[in-house]
Amino acid sequence: MTRQPGNPNRRRPFDMLRERIAENLATIKAAGLWRQLEPWPYPADSFHGQFASNDYLALRAHPKVLEAFHQGLQKWGAGSGASPLVVGYSNAHHELTEQLADWLGFDRVLLFSSGYAANQGVLQTLQSVGAVPILDRFAHASLYDGIKTLPVHRFKHNELSDAKTKITSVKAQMPEGTPLLVSEGVFSMDGDSAPIAGLSALVRQQNGLLFIDDAHGVGVTGERGRGAMDSRGSDGIDILSGTFGKAFGLGGAFVASDQQICDYMVQKCRHLIYSTAFTGAQAMAIQASLGVIQAEPERRGMLTRNISRFRDYAAQLQLRLLPSSTPIQPLVIGTSELALRLSHALRTENIRCIAMRPPTVAKGTERLRFTLSAGHTETDIDALFSALVRIFHQDKELHEACVVR
Ligand SMILES: Cc1ncc(COP(=O)(O)O)c(C=O)c1O
Numbered sequence: 001m002t003r004q005p006g007n008p009n010r011r012r013p014f015d016m017l018r019e020r021i022a023e024n025l026a027t028i029k030a031a032g033l034w035r036q037l038e039p040w041p042y043p044a045d046s047f048h049g050q051f052a053s054n055d056y057l058a059l060r061a062h063p064k065v066l067e068a069f070h071q072g073l074q075k076w077g078a079g080s081g082a083s084p085l086v087v088g089y090s091n092a093h094h095e096l097t098e099q100l101a102d103w104l105g106f107d108r109v110l111l112f113s114s115g116y117a118a119n120q121g122v123l124q125t126l127q128s129v130g131a132v133p134i135l136d137r138f139a140h141a142s143l144y145d146g147i148k149t150l151p152v153h154r155f156k157h158n159e160l161s162d163a164k165t166k167i168t169s170v171k172a173q174m175p176e177g178t179p180l181l182v183s184e185g186v187f188s189m190d191g192d193s194a195p196i197a198g199l200s201a202l203v204r205q206q207n208g209l210l211f212i213d214d215a216h217g218v219g220v221t222g223e224r225g226r227g228a229m230d231s232r233g234s235d236g237i238d239i240l241s242g243t244f245g246k247a248f249g250l251g252g253a254f255v256a257s258d259q260q261i262c263d264y265m266v267q268k269c270r271h272l273i274y275s276t277a278f279t280g281a282q283a284m285a286i287q288a289s290l291g292v293i294q295a296e297p298e299r300r301g302m303l304t305r306n307i308s309r310f311r312d313y314a315a316q317l318q319l320r321l322l323p324s325s326t327p328i329q330p331l332v333i334g335t336s337e338l339a340l341r342l343s344h345a346l347r348t349e350n351i352r353c354i355a356m357r358p359p360t361v362a363k364g365t366e367r368l369r370f371t372l373s374a375g376h377t378e379t380d381i382d383a384l385f386s387a388l389v390r391i392f393h394q395d396k397e398l399h400e401a402c403v404v405r
Pocket of ligand 1: 116213243
């Protein structure tokens with residue numbers, strides 16, 4: 001870094017920026033909120049000692065998915081070569097959109113490079129024509145980051161009466177606006193689900209729209225594995241987003257909606273228009289994943305059994321688990337320091353589970369988020385609880401923080 005000539009003491013804005021960064025880094029560290037990238041060295045099919053991934057159905061290493069990817073690479077190459085509206089949208093992409101639309105019961109599906117981009121894209125595009133998003137307070141960061149104008153309108157988590165109050169207030173403030181209720185099929189930090197039937201009824205009654213991000217639900221929950229689309233009231237969902245990065249075991253994302261909204265997104269959605277498409281090979285692998293999700297319901301059965309086994313052990317230890325029936329099983333501990341302590345203690349037992357701290361979760365609700373997969377064996381879950389028993393035996397304070405009071 002060079003200083004400007006003439007006045008060696010003159011500080012450039014760049015120096016000030018560096019100082020502010022240094023101050024912020026020091027604050028983050030002092031608060032116990034430091035995040036760091038740590039390589040995970042084990043292969044994709046190894047779930048032993050790993051309770052942190054979103055590969056809920058163990059499809060990341062499924063032979064059919066890998067085979068389709070290999071074939072796709074030969075046919076479509078390692079990259080798509082362009083954005084979707086140029087030449088990045090192959091027949092494989094198109095087939096995938098048709099299969100998803102058919103399976104989920106929507107007119108049409110659009111593909112995105114990530115769920116983060118898809119959520120931002122939907123919200124930003126619809127706000128430009130008068131949609132006013134009203135978010136469940138626990139909505140994912142990608143939904144918050146799609147809000148273009150402040151203040152952010154939010155309703156209390158899963159509370160229909162508060163959602164109604166917020167719609168009424170938005171309508172009074174912006175009579176020209178259309179309320180767009182935004183919630184999630186499965187909440188990423190709590191593992192609970194939105195009351196789809198109630199939200200659907202509310203938006204119909206209030207002449208609004210309903211947007212559900214089903215990143216953690218699609219492929220996993222519901223009788224047919226269609227997540228929120230298998231729940232009562234799903235016909236009231238106007239827009240659905242989902243990622244291929246979790247149950248599908250790959251990456252990329254989709255948005256499903258009616259013909260008109262999709263047409264408009266294709267004209268205006270910057271995240272779709274100005275971004276390189278994922279490769280056709282990946283589209284073929286996602287098709288294979290979808291095929292497995294449809295043809296192998298027993299994978300969801302294995303996952304359900306693993307969740308039950310996990311919860312049974314947790315009940316025996318009287319752990320403060322949130323009431324979740326999904327693969328997301330949060331153990332609320334209450335401080336960053338203790339959550340990190342448990343995560344580190346598990347690490348010494350060769351078990352990886354990440355401490356969730358602010359701003360990802362609210363202060364006072366710091367937690368370990370255990371995630372289960374169909375890929376876990378009974379032995380993997382037994383080993384986790386044996387480790388927890390050893391850890392609690394040695395650290396009474398930690399034990400106290402983790403059990404029901
Ligand atoms: C609820 C929710 N929505 C959206 C996303 C973003 O999806 P992606 O990882 O594909 O960007 C995530 C992923 O972390 C999520 O948990």
